[in-house]
Amino acid sequence: MAAMQNAFQTVALIGKYMNPEMRAHILALADFLLQRGVLVLVEDKTAVQSDITAYPTVAMDQIGLTADLAVVLGGDGTMLTVARALAQHKIPLVGVNRGRFGFLTDVSSDTMLDAMARILAGEFSTEQRMLLVAAIMRQGQLVSEGQALNDVVINKDGLARLIELEVNIDGQFVHRQRSDGLILATPTGTTAYSLSAGGPILHPTLDAIALVPICPHTLSNRPIAIHGNSKVVVTVIQSQDARVHFDGQHQVSLQPGDQVLVQRAPCSVCLLHPQGHSHYGMLRDKLGWG
Known part of the structure; x- marks a missing residue:
């Protein structure tokens, strides 16, 4: 098959680090693509x-400038890292599951080769997935x-004590909550994580953000979904x-009085x-629905 007949001319392969099983899958896919x-x-x-030397290499920050498509071989954690790194380049991503849920x-x-x-x-479809951006402000600085592609999480680190947070949405006071986060x-x-904390499952194309309390002291404090254009300010009261976590992969310590400003990227x-x-078939499969 000639290259000009392919929907994508240049494909970058990104694998999960420190995984000895990954090499064989990367090489199999690389050879498959090369033959086409x-x-x-x-x-x-x-x-x-x-230890792959037979193919040209590219730095992560250059993939969006040199490739038409990026294929990520690993789990959701690997995809989260790659998605954040490449989002500004608008390059489409394909995920090949070598993790757990996927x-x-x-x-x-x-089925990787058949899918490719x-x-x-x-023969493919695309989805645009929302990113969140969060800024931590301390005394106005x-x-x-x-x-974050998945979530911004504000929670306590190790102590058993609850933390107290104040939530404002679009300049309107919503509530104060004492909870784990x-x-x-x-x-x-x-x-x-939201699912584990009892939050709703939202279809990925919905223009919404879910706010899900973690073990709230007041049981009437329930998850809510708000418009995707909303601007949320969470203030650490006590x-x-x-800490605030971005996709569970990066964290920043917080102090009383700090504000976390969260909105669509x-x-x-x-x-x-x-x-x-x-999407529903994927949920049925991953969550074991009948």
């Missing part, structure tokens, strides 16, 4: 970790900021060990699925 006239690039850290990496490694053949033939989740993130993540992908 696709230029294959391997992310440089992936190449080093997997809500984001929904292509099975067993269909994708190269143009920016302390830190970060992005608060999850602010995108629709994508409602199948992650806590000795509060200006960019989004483009996920690509083989034709026939069903």
Whole structure:
């Protein structure tokens, strides 16, 4: 098959680090793509970790400038890292599941080559997934900021004491809560920590943010869903060990009086699925629904 017949001409491969089983899958996919006239690039850290030398390498921050498509082989954690890194480039991402649940990496490694053949033939659908951006303000000064595809989580670190938070949405006071913390989740993130905390599952295309309390002291404090354009300000009223987490991969310590400003990020993540992908079928499979 000639390269010009493919829906994508240059594909970057990114694998889960420190996984000895990953090398064989990356090489199998790289060889498959090469035989179909696709230029294959391997992310440089992936190449080093997997001892891959037969293909040109590319730094993560250059993938969006050099490739038409990025394939992520690993679990949802790997996809979260890659998605945040590449979101500004608007490059579509395909996830091949080599982890556990794989809500984001929904292509099975067993069907990887067949799925890629269909994708190269143009048989795919795309989804735009919301990102959140959060800024931590201390006495009016920016302390830190970060992005999240799944969730921004404000919680206590190790002490058994509850923390007290005040929530304002679009300038309106909502409530104060004493709890173990608060999850602010995108629709994508409602199948992650939010789900474990009793939050609702939102369809990934919904323009909404879920606010889910973690073990609230007042049982009437329930999860709510708000418009995706909302601006949320969470103020730490009382806590000795509060932290804010971005997708569970980056954290910043908080002090009483700190404010966490959370809103939709200006960019989004483009996920690509083989034709026939069903979000409800994925939920049925991953969650064991009958």
